[in-house]
Amino acid sequence: MRVGVLTGGGDCPGLNAVIRAIVRKGVKEYGYEFIGFKDGWKGPLESLTIPLDVSSTRGLLPRGGTILGSSRTNPFKVEGGVEKIKANLAEQGVDALIAIGGEDTLGVATKLHSLGVNVVGVPKTIDNDLNNTDYTFGFDTAVNIAVEAIDRLHTTAESHHRTLIVEVMGRHAGWIALHAGLAGGATCILIPEIPFSIEKVCAYVEARYQTNYAPIIVIAEGAVPQDGDMITKDGTLDSFGHVKLSGIGEWLAQEIERRTGKEARTSVLGHIQRGGTPTAFDRVLATRFGLHAITAVHEGDFGKMVALHGTQIERVLLSTATEKLKVVDPALYAEAEIFFG
Secondary structure, eight states, X not given: OEEEEEEOSSOOTTHHXXXXXXXXXXXXXXXXXXXXXXXXXXXXXXXXXXXXXXXXXXXXXXXXXXXXXXXXXXXGGSTTHHHHHHHHHHHTTOOEEEEEESHHXXXXXXXXXXXXXXXXXXXXXXXXXXXXXXXXXXXXXXHHHHHHHHHHHHXXXXXXXXXXXXXXXXXXXXXXXXXXXXXXXXXXXXXXXXOBOHHHHHHHHHHHHHTTOOOEEEEXXXXXXXXXXXXXXXXXXXXXXXXXEOOHHHXXXXXXHHXXXXXEEEXXXXXXXXXXXXXXXXXXXXXXXXXXXXXXXXXXXXXXXXXXXXXXXXXXXXXXXXXXXXXXXXXXXHHHHTXXX
């Protein structure tokens, strides 16, 4: 059997660990051949490939990014895209495809499976917002990077008596902000699921100064004020219809300065959160996902996604990954609110 592998969407720590595990088990236990499709769905769409074998995947465990490259190409927005993918898979002798990605990548995989392509999905997103899996790899790394930044910012905030705002990723789900803010001892945490009151945020800031501590506010990029809208960079959309988010942290800093008279500064972590080497947790999770994904291929269990449920890796319908976003439960946010102010 010849198996194709691709990585789509934003790069993420742990992608290479998945590739390594798929190839290692597939070659050693099943004797399969592997081919890597470059740059997400652009690879099978344009027949862009690289060979994958045990030798070429050595040393990948601690390496960030993806050796296959990535893109946000949507073949369903390309005329004749599906037919091109099917033809290229057949030409390359590919019997099955493992798609590693988030909501958009797995959404395409789900549609392709319904059209007769043998696909197995592996969930990936630092936002941890994919449905039907407890965690996605990359999330733990992103949180740890954010916590390290918050720890460092605490000292400069105290030294200069400034309010410091840390803007983290999270378009529609505030998992990174919630976990990083809790672990980093934030003054308050602002997430997309719960519109925030700017008056209440300013009250938290004032309260923190009264205790002789400088405030640290963690805000997800998709957070919105109660009387406002999501702040975007411009009106352009990517091929999956997503706007570019930018500026909520800076907007909040300006409002805090205007309303309290206290100096405020913003640090936008941006792509730093998803770059570099994965944590041990993400290396292990990504490896287990890869091992179980190739086993699903071997058993012909297509149209499935490997998922973490508790401590077990299980298979779920690929379509359930994108049925809805996994967002922060208000009860979890309420736990964090105890420490606000």
